[in-house]
Amino acid sequence: MNAEGTRDITVEYVLPHPPAVVWKVLTTAELISRWLMPNDFALEVGRRFNFRRAPMGDWNGIVDCEVLAVEPERRLVYSWKGGAGAGALDTVVTWTLTPVEASTRLRMVHAGFRLPANQMAFDAMSPGWGQVLRGVARVAAETA
Numbered sequence: 001m002n003a004e005g006t007r008d009i010t011v012e013y014v015l016p017h018p019p020a021v022v023w024k025v026l027t028t029a030e031l032i033s034r035w036l037m038p039n040d041f042a043l044e045v046g047r048r049f050n051f052r053r054a055p056m057g058d059w060n061g062i063v064d065c066e067v068l069a070v071e072p073e074r075r076l077v078y079s080w081k082g083g084a085g086a087g088a089l090d091t092v093v094t095w096t097l098t099p100v101e102a103s104t105r106l107r108m109v110h111a112g113f114r115l116p117a118n119q120m121a122f123d124a125m126s127p128g129w130g131q132v133l134r135g136v137a138r139v140a141a142e143t144a
Helices: 019-027 029-035 119-143
Strands: 006-015 048-052 062-071 075-082 089-100 103-114
Touching: 006 119, 019 029, 019 075, 019 089, 019 103, 019 119, 029 119, 103 119
Parallel strands: none
Antiparallel strands: 006 103, 048 062, 062 075, 075 089, 089 103
């Protein structure tokens, strides 16, 4: 747990593709929908966008986001807000791409889960992000 009482999810994966291919998969709305959720993403700092899926429990199925930082083929950061009440998420997702020989090390950090309020989301999303990165790898292989 971090000093401010939050926890982060960190997942890393090495993909056998150059950063340009991985970047395209992370920043093209149609490709993002194939490994995460339908969305209206656009690669522009300050751009507000949503991820959408079927509602589940108290969650309306919408994740409100804003692009916070862009370093082409190196780093993408966006906010991730959703849910209702005390358990609502106000978090940040950071994607970092590092060239490794003929591959790319992709690191995803989903930061800022407040405990205990976000414990259920943290527990549910921790294994889920591993599956998401495997989806990124699959779409990158199809795109390369």
